[in-house]
Amino acid sequence: MPPNNIHHHILDNLKTAILLVEPNLTVSYINPAAESLLAVSDQRIHGEAITRLFHEQEDTLVKLLDAINNCEAYTKRETVLTLRSGAEITVDYAVTPVLEGQRTSLIIELQPLDRLLRISREEGLLSSQQNSQALIRGIAHEVKNPLGGLRGAAQLLARELSDARLHDYTNIIIEEADRLRNLVDTMLGPHKAPEKQNTNIHEVLERVRQLVEAESDGYLQVIRDYDPSIPDVLGDREQLIQAFLNVMRNAQQALKQDPPEDGEPTVILRTRSMRQFTIGSHRYRLVCRVDIVDNGPGIPEDLRASIFLPMVSGRAQGSGLGLSIAQSILNHHNGLIECKSEPGHTEFSLFIPLEQAS
Structure with missing residues (x-):
């Protein structure tokens, strides 16, 4: 049931992602908002099965067929969809059956939640x-x-x-x-306010890398993946070295205490620039992102929500102050540290604005 010209114009201008699905569960139309959200074009997906567009942990086809056969609408909250590219998005979505004679089609509305x-x-x-x-x-x-x-x-x-x-x-x-x-x-934390000046973030990371490699005495492999186009950040060089060093040492100590079974202990240092990026309630035109990724055992699930609080540590010998101090330093630079972790992959992302908030 593709939309007519009037409806097509209305749907094309909606900010809500809309999909029209035929009774055989093929896609007959997606609006531009859905194209942007799902990273696919209407022409490319037209006539394809809905499962080629995305899938979720639950059996999507069973729920959609129930909606068609019983003509019952349903809504799902904070659902993680895996796109055909492999990327994951979190959405609320509503499925509404549309009866036309003996034929039941579906309208699917998607509301992205990742940014919120x-x-x-x-x-x-x-x-x-x-x-x-x-x-x-x-x-x-x-x-x-x-x-x-x-x-x-x-x-x-x-x-x-x-x-x-x-x-x-x-x-x-x-x-x-x-x-x-x-x-x-x-x-x-730091006793004095940061003395900010133009600082090359890669010089900071190279200093941290040299210190950690000297301490690790050769058992740790550090892989660099730098974006050389990133401009200088306005920051206190010594405090930034301390923040990155605290995070790197966490990875180093975790890998030394519990090395991976497959492969050698590895830390990846990655830099990227992010455009129109929001930190807290402030939106910045340009942000420097530094990822520190290790293949260690991961952070226990019961500690993940509190690792940036003082005196919280996953190691018996740990003081629990390293990440708290690092987060405090980044806050003084209007930045933030985030973490996601699972066994074999722990990633700390450090964000530092390169522009004033807008």
């Missing part, structure tokens, strides 16, 4: 980071004041003690007070 879900996730990350920093600042104030008094009292006590052996105890008090103060300072 990503913006919501990023805003949640930023909000969580801000809340944790506010909490840490409050704790630092409450802890460092009495620590100063404790340390001062121990120093005064040491001067009054005539027995040199008792100085060991006051020294322990002073050293432990200093250790706690340093821990609180580390949790607070």
Whole structure:
């Protein structure tokens, strides 16, 4: 049931992706919004089975045939569709039967959710980071004041003690007070505002690569996939080195502790530029994206939502501060770190704006 000229004009100008499906489950029409969403042209898909266009985990054909045979509409929320290119998109979609005589066709409306879900996730990350920093600042104030008094009292006590052996105890008090103060300072992240200047992101990554390769003593393979056209970022070189180094060391330590069964421990450093990209609630004309990908064991599912919080670590010897500090540094550069992980593939994506927000 292809649309007539009037309906064709209306559907072509809708922002909602629309597909018309024949009773034999072949596609008779998709509008431009659907062409853009599904990365296919109307002419190319015309007359093809709907399953050639996309499929999902559930049996799409069974549900569509039920809708035709029973003339019942249905809606699905936050469904992941795999396109013919292999890419995945998250959508809400509604299927509406259209009865014309003895013939039932289907109208499928697709609402893309990936951008909305990503913006919501990023805003949640930023909000969580801000809340944790506010909490840490409050704790630092409450802890460092009495620590100063404790340390001062121990120093005064040491001067009054005539027995040199008792100085060991006051020294322990002073050293432990200093250790706690340093821990609180580390949790607070960088002590000074970033001194931003034009910085070549690849020089930063090469410095990080050299440090990690020296530490790994040859057991780690680092593959570089750089886009040389990326312009300089406005950032603090030393702080950016610290942020990338923290993420790289996480990958290095995970691979050393649990190397892959197939192949050698590998980290990929990849840079790309992104246009018209949104970070949180701000849209930037141009953004630098740095991916740090490893083939390690992956991050446990119960830790993935909290890995950027202070004192959260998947390793017994880990401090749980590296990723929190890295995220804080990126936030100071109006950027963000995201992570997706599964066994054999963990990918940290670091985004740094190259333009002012619009």
